[in-house]
Amino acid sequence: MLLSYPPQEGTGLGALSPVVYDRTMVGPVQYRRKVRFWDVDAYGHVFNVRYLVYWDDVLTDGFAAAGVSFLAADNGGYEFVVAHLECDYLGEATLGDELVTTLTVQELGRTSIVFGMETLNETTGEVVARGHEVYVVIDADSRRPTPIPPEIRSAFSGLP
Amino acid sequence: MLLSYPPQEGTGLGALSPVVYDRTMVGPVQYRRKVRFWDVDAYGHVFNVRYLVYWDDVLTDGFAAAGVSFLAADNGGYEFVVAHLECDYLGEATLGDELVTTLTVQELGRTSIVFGMETLNETTGEVVARGHEVYVVIDADSRRPTPIPPEIRSAFSGLP
Amino acid sequence: MLLSYPPQEGTGLGALSPVVYDRTMVGPVQYRRKVRFWDVDAYGHVFNVRYLVYWDDVLTDGFAAAGVSFLAADNGGYEFVVAHLECDYLGEATLGDELVTTLTVQELGRTSIVFGMETLNETTGEVVARGHEVYVVIDADSRRPTPIPPEIRSAFSGLP
Amino acid sequence: MLLSYPPQEGTGLGALSPVVYDRTMVGPVQYRRKVRFWDVDAYGHVFNVRYLVYWDDVLTDGFAAAGVSFLAADNGGYEFVVAHLECDYLGEATLGDELVTTLTVQELGRTSIVFGMETLNETTGEVVARGHEVYVVIDADSRRPTPIPPEIRSAFSGLP
Numbered sequence: 263m264l265l266s267y268p269p270q271e272g273t274g275l276g277a278l279s280p281v282v283y284d285r286t287m288v289g290p291v292q293y294r295r296k297v298r299f300w301d302v303d304a305y306g307h308v309f310n311v312r313y314l315v316y317w318d319d320v321l322t323d324g325f326a327a328a329g330v331s332f333l334a335a336d337n338g339g340y341e342f343v344v345a346h347l348e349c350d351y352l353g354e355a356t357l358g359d360e361l362v363t364t365l366t367v368q369e370l371g372r373t374s375i376v377f378g379m380e381t382l383n384e385t386t387g388e389v390v391a392r393g394h395e396v397y398v399v400i401d402a403d404s405r406r407p408t409p410i411p412p413e414i415r416s417a418f419s420g421l422p
Numbered sequence: 423m424l425l426s427y428p429p430q431e432g433t434g435l436g437a438l439s440p441v442v443y444d445r446t447m448v449g450p451v452q453y454r455r456k457v458r459f460w461d462v463d464a465y466g467h468v469f470n471v472r473y474l475v476y477w478d479d480v481l482t483d484g485f486a487a488a489g490v491s492f493l494a495a496d497n498g499g500y501e502f503v504v505a506h507l508e509c510d511y512l513g514e515a516t517l518g519d520e521l522v523t524t525l526t527v528q529e530l531g532r533t534s535i536v537f538g539m540e541t542l543n544e545t546t547g548e549v550v551a552r553g554h555e556v557y558v559v560i561d562a563d564s565r566r567p568t569p570i571p572p573e574i575r576s577a578f579s580g581l582p
Numbered sequence: 583m584l585l586s587y588p589p590q591e592g593t594g595l596g597a598l599s600p601v602v603y604d605r606t607m608v609g610p611v612q613y614r615r616k617v618r619f620w621d622v623d624a625y626g627h628v629f630n631v632r633y634l635v636y637w638d639d640v641l642t643d644g645f646a647a648a649g650v651s652f653l654a655a656d657n658g659g660y661e662f663v664v665a666h667l668e669c670d671y672l673g674e675a676t677l678g679d680e681l682v683t684t685l686t687v688q689e690l691g692r693t694s695i696v697f698g699m700e701t702l703n704e705t706t707g708e709v710v711a712r713g714h715e716v717y718v719v720i721d722a723d724s725r726r727p728t729p730i731p732p733e734i735r736s737a738f739s740g741l742p
Numbered sequence: 743m744l745l746s747y748p749p750q751e752g753t754g755l756g757a758l759s760p761v762v763y764d765r766t767m768v769g770p771v772q773y774r775r776k777v778r779f780w781d782v783d784a785y786g787h788v789f790n791v792r793y794l795v796y797w798d799d800v801l802t803d804g805f806a807a808a809g810v811s812f813l814a815a816d817n818g819g820y821e822f823v824v825a826h827l828e829c830d831y832l833g834e835a836t837l838g839d840e841l842v843t844t845l846t847v848q849e850l851g852r853t854s855i856v857f858g859m860e861t862l863n864e865t866t867g868e869v870v871a872r873g874h875e876v877y878v879v880i881d882a883d884s885r886r887p888t889p890i891p892p893e894i895r896s897a898f899s900g901l902p
Binding site: 629652 | 784794821823826829885
């Protein structure tokens with residue numbers, strides 16, 4: 263049940279896997295969402311956790327753009343799990359605002375990928391959320407981190 | 423529309439507000455959730471963003487424990503907005519697992535509060551998600567950060 | 583706290599408000615959503631409740647198309663609350679499928695509006711969810727049903 | 743991809759499967775949820791679709807109470823899919839209200855189960871949402887409705 267990719271506290275990504283490429287920065291992939299009634303919380307602005315769902319949505323699109331399936335049955339036996347996520351909230355968004363979330367590949371490590379995330383409120387012109395997510399590639403059976411296979415590495419190197 | 427509490431990139435919480443108390447660490451408040459069908463994603467484990475909703479749920483309980491309303495109309499005109507969130511994912515949880523999320527107050531700054539978050543999978547005995555959220559107290563009208571008023575500071579000092 | 587628009591059990595919409603127009607059927611408004619990782623549940627298909635969020639999303643768009651604000655502060659003091667919702671699930675959708683949800687105005691009553699909902703899986707060519715939602719217009723202060731004011735009635739008559 | 747359990751429009755459950763037991767009404771199973779910040783929408787009350795997630799949550803608990811796994815791998819090859827859902831919204835709930843959702847088995851058909859649902863706002867003493875969900879038992883491989891096997895029928899007959 264337990265994964266064996268614990269980021270050591272305080273050591274950051276380096277502990278997970280040495281970085282092979284220095285900020286490859288390919289991309290971007292973009293996901294657009296107009297703020298609907300349901301996105302908004304009791305304060306009248308987009309609920310903070312909703313942005314992280316937008317980030318997951320753009321990841322779905324990024325994987326599609328890279329031609330990589332999330333599903334072990336379709337990709338040779340790998341799953342992609344989040345090891346670390348962080349977000350700076352820099353502004354607000356309300357009903358009807360147009361949000362554009364941009365995904366980039368910030369780092370391709372031995373077993374991990376750092377996806378950069380930025381959500382722009384196009385209506386106000388302000389970035390409202392910015393951060394990154396560290397994904398670890400695991401073997402779907404053993405559920406342990408595994409070196410990113412060449413075809414998946416190659417797919418994300420060229421993203422999009 | 424735009425908030426004026428941008429954490430300067432790379433400067434961290436210090437830029438937001440000098441820390442007055444060094445790790446007051448009062449608490450904890452706990453929120454319990456058994457994993458239901460809906461919590462689980464296509465990988466068969468709890469979806470990463472769901473943990474952050476549990477964290478928001480324990481915040482609701484923490485505010486209740488501290489006797490502080492989220493709503494400006496009930497608390498003298500303040501709102502509490504997230505400026506920064508980060509989470510290390512250390513394990514997995516599946517259908518039926520018992521999760522206990524613990525909230526602590528890690529730091530009480532001039533205008534901000536750092537809430538520590540930890541989600542334990544009681545069924546496996548493993549911590550599955552750990553991190554913190556930086557909340558900034560804003561004036562609900564001006565939407566700018568404002569010093570935490572004494573009664574709110576006092577309430578969170580003694581939490582729970 | 584309690585609303586005073588209880589649909590009498592077994593009596594249906596007629597008990598709420600006599601229907602003035604017989605199936606005006608204006609519209610449609612459409613909302614498009616490609617199925618992302620997060621939409622999918624442990625069965626590997628779109629979680630049944632997600633469709634009802636798509637329905638709420640298309641309602642946001644329908645109100646925008648009609649030029650009617652959800653917010654009492656912006657629309658003369660009205661709120662729109664669901665009194666009844668029903669859905670037939672007719673098929674499935676999985677990761678990457680293109681879903682199109684269509685909103686129509688089925689009935690405009692004295693105090694209520696029946697919105698027709700249909701979600702088509704464009705990828706498979708099948709309708710996957712179909713139903714309707716009965717909204718009641720309430721006075722935001724008294725929280726009691728109130729006759730739909732002419733300008734709102736007119737807006738939805740001409741939708742989109 | 744397409745399921746073969748389309749409820750014929752206007753014919754209701756009877757078209758799905760003849761009802762064997764007349765309102766067996768065993769149960770109940772209860773799910774308790776205090777309203778948190780995230781449950782509440784821009785109107786300041788619980789978002790209508792949230793109730794249907796509570797209903798799904800109580801279903802998870804009902805299956806656990808009956809000793810029936812949702813997962814084909816664990817139950818002999820069956821899945822349980824919603825064919826119809828309906829809900830009457832009878833009142834409101836706000837931050838801090840205690841909600842209790844009660845699940846009953848209303849009907850056990852040949853291939854379907856009708857679960858009765860009722861959400862009580864314990865804080866106000868009012869029922870706020872009431873309805874039912876029709877589940878169809880399908881063969882996980884063929885994805886076609888299949889007669890409920892005796893051990894599953896028996897489990898739900900005695901629920902809880």
